[in-house]
Amino acid sequence: MITLGYWNARGLGQSIRFLLAYLGVEYTNKAYSTPEEWFGKDKNNLGLEFPNLPYIIDGEFKLTESQAIPIYLLKKYKRVDLLGLSNDGSNSEREVRVAQLTGVIKDIYKETLPVCFSPDFDKIKDQAFAKGEVLLKKLVSFLGDKEFLLTTLTYADFLLYEILCYYKYIYPQAITPTLTAYMNRFENLPGIKQYIANPNINLKAFLPPFATWSGPQ
Structure with missing residues (x-):
């Protein structure tokens, strides 16, 4: 079983958790509550080539960096369409668009x-x-009346949804009716709807407690 390691908060790990939920992948969520748990113990003892959070451990395979982990997961579970890749590996404008939007x-x-x-x-x-x-305004214009950024779902939507959650609480005037509808569509995706409804998951912890703003009170 895959282990995903990250702080006991949403942060850069949440879009990966949402992705795993959407893919229907069971995994172990290794959540670090204090800096000592990570820096004082696991960081230099897990055999990670470039120790960092988030990380995944899949058997003997170990990987860090929030940009690399989704690529590994989507290829492993044969959902390269979410990266914009063509199934036959041919050149795809959609792949480049996903990379652009992600950036x-x-x-x-x-x-x-x-x-x-x-x-x-x-x-x-x-x-x-x-x-x-x-x-954000440029992304709203790009989204237009489409359901998702590139009409059908891609990993860029996972990233956009997560950053919109920050704006929803900290700078709510940026959340237009278009973005509200977009967030609702994402929240009702299979797997994600069930994940959000899980009473054992705390989605109000956006960042570790040592952040000045770690989430809504």
């Missing part, structure tokens, strides 16, 4: 997550989130 969304993450750890969170959050909103 744009990660740019929003880069504007968002550091703010949540800043001691000046309350002073700078509006300015920082407004900067990310510029890219």
Whole structure:
């Protein structure tokens, strides 16, 4: 069984958890509650080539980095369509579009997550989130009246949904009716709907408790 290691929070691990839920993959969720659990124990003792969170361990195979893990999972479980890949391996414009959208969304993450750890969170959050909103507006325009970013679901949608959850709580004025409908569609996907409804899963812990803003109170 696959083990997914990450903080006991959503962070960069949540889109991977959603992906596993959507794929119907059973896994062990190794959640680190304190820095000591990771830095003082497992980081240098798991045999990871580039120790970092999140990580996955699949038998003898070990992998880190949030960009690489979804690629491994989608290829392992034969859902390369979510990466935009053609089944025959031929060149695909859709694959490039998924990569482009993933890059744009990660740019929003880069504007968002550091703010949540800043001691000046309350002073700078509006300015920082407004900067990310510029890219969000472009994504809304790109989405248009489609169900998902590229009409049918891709991994880019997993990333976009997760960052929208941050905006929903911290900068709700950015969540347009179009984005609300989009989030509802994602939340009702098979596997994800059941995951969200699971009372044993805490989706209000966005970041580890040592972040200034770790989630809604």
